[in-house]
Amino acid sequence: MKHTISCYGxxxxxxxxxxxxxxxxxxxxxxxxxEGDPSIWPGHAPVLFPIVGAPVNHQVRFAGQTYPIHKHGFMMMREFTLVEQGNDFLHFSASADDQTLRSYPYAFRLHIQHTLLSQGFSTEFCIQNEDTRPMPYCIGGHPGFRCPMEPGAAFEDYLLRFEKPENGQIAICPDGELIRGHEVLSPLAGGRELPLHHSYFDEKDALIFTSLASRQVDLIHRKSQKGIRFRFDDFDVLGVWTKPGARADYLCLEPWVGLNAYEGESGDFEQKPFVRTVLPGQSHRLVFTASILE
Structure with a gap:
């Protein structure tokens, strides 16, 4: 069921x-x-939890026991409860049940709040450990932004401008599944700007930045400088993606805590890169924001 709020125009x-x-x-x-065209990519901004990316053989191990789990986890398919609605926010929550315990053996509650800002929006995750053991987790956002955003413009008229100079290192994951190593995306190496081309995604699937100095990136038109400013201070990795071969008019900016499995990875969840652990009775909060640049 969809819920809508309006504020700040x-x-x-x-x-x-x-x-x-x-x-x-x-x-x-x-x-x-x-818009979530089902013939291309049906998503808008799915939430990735308790795993980000693909695991080895569609399974992971917790404390030595193997559990089946799908790429990006299961919460995007779960029904949440609308806990509270205000003029400028929607607050949802969902918790563990018998079905989630088959893939993730922890009692948890996940809160997600979307908030309207004066020039954009924020999404906040709150991961609560309701178990008696420390709880490892991964989590990520996957918002897809329209690109181009201006009449008459093309996807290739846009670029990514990072907050700081970057080394251009990305994970090699050409089939969108397991990571096979790293390479340098030369157009970005030593600079702040990456012109967009569909060919990047045709060849590499997602651009997965694992060692960014920046925690802000602008998706903007090269000439008008209009677009989206995206901040992800609480996250470790940024994925940039549009469906390979589709030449579609969108780009996903994905803030992640976690990463696809590497080829040869043990499968032990606790050993995955960027995994975080929340102690019993405690919670972790993470926020990303998107602001309109005009």
């Missing part, structure tokens, strides 16, 4: 299925999120 909609943000309309009435 903007509006936001999210679905109880997966607590997924599915629309953000700016002060000009322009939709900024991908």
């Amino acid at each position: 903007t509006s936001l909609s999210a679905d109880t299925r997966g607590a997924e943000l599915c629309s953000y309309t700016d002060v000009h009435g322009c939709e900024r999120l991908w």
Whole structure:
């Protein structure tokens, strides 16, 4: 079930299925999120939990025991409860049950809040450990932004501008499954700007940045400088993706805590790169924001 709020001359909609943000309309009435065309990619901004990316052989081990789990986890398919709604926010939550325990053997509660800002929106995750043991987890956002955003513009008219100079290192994951190593994306190496080309995604699937100095990136038109400013201070990895071969008009900016499995990885969840652990009775909060640049 979808819920909509309006504030600051903007509006936001999210679905109880997966607590997924599915629309953000700016002060000009322009939709900024991908519409979720099922013939290309049906998502808008799914939430990835308790794993990010693909595991080895579709399974992981917790404390030596093997559990089946799908790429990006299971929460995007779960029904959430709308806990609270205000003029400028929607707060959802969901908790562990018999079905989630088959893949992730921990009692947890996940809160997701989408908030309208004066010039954009934020999404906040709160991971609560309701178990008696320390709980390892991964989590990520997957918002897809319309690109191009201006009439008459093309995808290739846009670029990514990072907050700081970057080394250009990305994980090699050409089939979107296991990571086979790392390489340097030479157009970015030593600089701040990466012009967008569909060919990057045709060849590499996602651009997975694992060692960024920046925690802010702008998705902007090269000439007008209009677009989206994306901040992900609480996250370790940034994935950048659009469906290979589709030549579709969207780009996902994905803040991650966690990563696809590496070829040869043991499968032990606790040993995965960037995994975090929340202690019993405690919680972790993470926020990312998208702001309109005009």
